[in-house]
Amino acid sequence: MSMPFERQPMAARRDGASGFLRLALRCARNVYDAADRRMPEALVLAKWLSESATAFGFNEAAVPDDDALDRGKRRGVAIQDWRKIGVALEEAERLLPERRDTAIDRWLEAITETLSLDPLEADILALALHYRLERRIDQLFDCLSECRGGLQRFQRDAALIALLLNASTADVASRLASGARLQESGLLRLERDGDLNVPKQLISLLRRDISPGADLYDQLLGTMTTEPLPWAAFTHLGREAEVAAAVLRAALSGQESGVNILLYGPPGTGKTSFAATLAARIGARLRPVAEADDDGDEPARYERLAGLRLAQHLAVSRNTLLLFDEAEDLFVNRSIVFDEPVTSSRVFIHRLLERMAVPVIWTANDISVLGPTVLRRMTMCLELKVPGLVTRTRLWRQMGETEGVMLSEPDAARLARLVPAAPAVAATALRATRLAGGNAETTRLVVEGVARAVQGGMLPAPEREYDSLYDPALVNADCDLAALCDRLVRQGAGAAVSFLLSGPPGSGKSAWVRHLAERMGLLVLQKRASDILDAFVGGTERNIADAFAEARDSNAFLVFDEADSLLLERANAVRGWEISQVNEMLTWMEQHALPFACTTNLPERLDRASLRRFLVKVRFNWLTQAQVRSAFHRYFGLTAPPVLDGLRTLTPADFFLVRRRAALVDAKAPEELTRLLAAECEGRIGGRLAVGFAASSQGDGDGG
Numbered sequence: 001m002s003m004p005f006e007r008q009p010m011a012a013r014r015d016g017a018s019g020f021l022r023l024a025l026r027c028a029r030n031v032y033d034a035a036d037r038r039m040p041e042a043l044v045l046a047k048w049l050s051e052s053a054t055a056f057g058f059n060e061a062a063v064p065d066d067d068a069l070d071r072g073k074r075r076g077v078a079i080q081d082w083r084k085i086g087v088a089l090e091e092a093e094r095l096l097p098e099r100r101d102t103a104i105d106r107w108l109e110a111i112t113e114t115l116s117l118d119p120l121e122a123d124i125l126a127l128a129l130h131y132r133l134e135r136r137i138d139q140l141f142d143c144l145s146e147c148r149g150g151l152q153r154f155q156r157d158a159a160l161i162a163l164l165l166n167a168s169t170a171d172v173a174s175r176l177a178s179g180a181r182l183q184e185s186g187l188l189r190l191e192r193d194g195d196l197n198v199p200k201q202l203i204s205l206l207r208r209d210i211s212p213g214a215d216l217y218d219q220l221l222g223t224m225t226t227e228p229l230p231w232a233a234f235t236h237l238g239r240e241a242e243v244a245a246a247v248l249r250a251a252l253s254g255q256e257s258g259v260n261i262l263l264y265g266p267p268g269t270g271k272t273s274f275a276a277t278l279a280a281r282i283g284a285r286l287r288p289v290a291e292a293d294d295d296g297d298e299p300a301r302y303e304r305l306a307g308l309r310l311a312q313h314l315a316v317s318r319n320t321l322l323l324f325d326e327a328e329d330l331f332v333n334r335s336i337v338f339d340e341p342v343t344s345s346r347v348f349i350h351r352l353l354e355r356m357a358v359p360v361i362w363t364a365n366d367i368s369v370l371g372p373t374v375l376r377r378m379t380m381c382l383e384l385k386v387p388g389l390v391t392r393t394r395l396w397r398q399m400g401e402t403e404g405v406m407l408s409e410p411d412a413a414r415l416a417r418l419v420p421a422a423p424a425v426a427a428t429a430l431r432a433t434r435l436a437g438g439n440a441e442t443t444r445l446v447v448e449g450v451a452r453a454v455q456g457g458m459l460p461a462p463e464r465e466y467d468s469l470y471d472p473a474l475v476n477a478d479c480d481l482a483a484l485c486d487r488l489v490r491q492g493a494g495a496a497v498s499f500l501l502s503g504p505p506g507s508g509k510s511a512w513v514r515h516l517a518e519r520m521g522l523l524v525l526q527k528r529a530s531d532i533l534d535a536f537v538g539g540t541e542r543n544i545a546d547a548f549a550e551a552r553d554s555n556a557f558l559v560f561d562e563a564d565s566l567l568l569e570r571a572n573a574v575r576g577w578e579i580s581q582v583n584e585m586l587t588w589m590e591q592h593a594l595p596f597a598c599t600t601n602l603p604e605r606l607d608r609a610s611l612r613r614f615l616v617k618v619r620f621n622w623l624t625q626a627q628v629r630s631a632f633h634r635y636f637g638l639t640a641p642p643v644l645d646g647l648r649t650l651t652p653a654d655f656f657l658v659r660r661r662a663a664l665v666d667a668k669a670p671e672e673l674t675r676l677l678a679a680e681c682e683g684r685i686g687g688r689l690a691v692g693f694a695a696s697s698q699g700d701g702d703g704g
Helices: 010-015 017-034 040-051 066-071 079-094 103-115 119-133 135-147 153-165 169-176 200-207 216-221 231-237 239-254 271-281 301-314 346-355 389-403 409-418 423-436 440-454 481-489 509-520 539-553 576-591 625-636 642-646 652-665 670-681
Strands: 260-264 285-288 320-324 360-364 380-383 498-502 523-527 556-560 596-600 616-621
Touching: 017 040, 017 079, 017 119, 017 135, 017 153, 040 079, 040 135, 103 119, 103 200, 103 216, 103 301, 119 135, 119 153, 119 169, 119 200, 135 153, 153 169, 200 216, 216 285, 216 301, 231 239, 231 271, 231 389, 231 423, 239 260, 239 271, 239 320, 239 380, 260 271, 271 285, 271 320, 271 360, 271 423, 301 320, 389 409, 389 423, 409 440, 423 440, 481 509, 481 616, 498 509, 509 523, 509 556, 509 596, 523 539, 539 556, 539 576, 625 642, 625 652, 625 670, 642 670, 652 670
Parallel strands: 260 360, 260 380, 285 320, 320 360, 498 596, 498 616, 523 556, 556 596
Antiparallel strands: none
């Protein structure tokens, strides 16, 4: 006579006794005790035990065979078979080896203690973990769920879990509610099909038999890899940066809830680096929120949301900030899971933001995805832009010293002009230079490669290199520029001054603005027409508004080059956007409280109404003969030859360019330099030399 329970395969049972087998037998026993043999659950249990006989060590006589179960579909499990199952379960439980401490036990203990779970919550979590880890418990749960399919999903899950754990359905339902600890913490998620989901990272750790460490956060949600930069790297953000630091410092000190700081701007502007720097500024620890799944790939929306909830519970230190990079993940579904909605519940997100127990720094490239209702719930919103040339030059030198890469002022300025980029790009390039044992040229190669990749294979247009030998005396204007500068910089002079600077290219319009801005103690924010004009409807108007706002926020002297492209005569307009962009410019011109200038080579194309908006109009002209001689001596250290008086259309920019060209072709003689200057005048009205210049090597033209 065969025994109902086979004692031989104890090794198989012993290996899993502390985990799957113990819980599986407990669940099976609870179902057996609660179910009538004629109920569908009894038949499911019997079939499941039959299929799992080997794992439990049952011999063929321990459970009914498939034929017997098929014959009893309508009547349930035969009474003798049902009794046989009960005996087998008792014998299996009696022979279980002593409980061993496994990785899953240690994780359950650590999570229970950290999140203060009650015994029933801990049991539900244990069931969910085994459900994801062990195929047989998965089968038992799913088969029982299917046979109880007449109930609503939540009721079905609660009742089924209560059945498996021998608990009250009402008690289980209260633990599974959306606002209760298990779901609110992100530890458990009930799927539409009844599945129990737990964090994938935790499952991955358990499958690799990794026990919990001292810091559960690092293991479950990841560690911060971005290093903070010097606070000076973000001085271009102005006072807003200091205000954000003060807000976060006070929020941590007073344990304020619902504090959210949004950092937004195009990719590459240093949002993540600033978040790390901001945390370092106030002495806080910055921790990322679920930036990768268990395979190191991009997580789905629900995984990031669960990670955010879990982070709020695991970041127990009062000195912790959370970083949610790429905030768009919560509003644009990037998952291929078909039952996940494309958009999320805005109300849910609103309440989540308002209840955040730990301050969160959010970053986003496209804030239009977030929407105004979310943006209104942010404590602060900071736009990150690329710092100005002066700031970038200083940063290149400072960061170079930190990395042991010494950059001269000209080298730093050249790199700053080459690629208008955020401080993080400079830090990365300089680190690579240090590792390669290189110099400024190495840095240039590295940063060009990064910038080209970011721009899709094209380098961004470098900023213009300005003449370091600029001399206000070498500017020919229709007013006394020196006296004008003196009036504008004196104490009590108003700052809201608008300038229209017209004249030939290279005549010194932009250079004079930079000279004036320096005397006024202002940085220069220069915008080309290509920076402003946008092919999409409304884009140009938005860029105009952004330029004025940026100048205001950075306390800069705003300069629009090629302003005739932005202020075209509206009487000649044939398209609506041509009128709307002029209207936008005029509106901001009237409201701007800081100095700004428009430069143009074609003032006759400007809208007539716009001309009345400029407080100061200056016409720049070709250099006078006296200025030409002075410029020749200043740029080349030589006395100007008389024949130079025949060049009537020279500008300061011509001397700057010829000086560089002369160094390239090794031109040093006055006659050679004069010929190079003459080439710059070709095609300009009134720019011809006197007859005989080309034939005379002595420079004896009459200058007429």
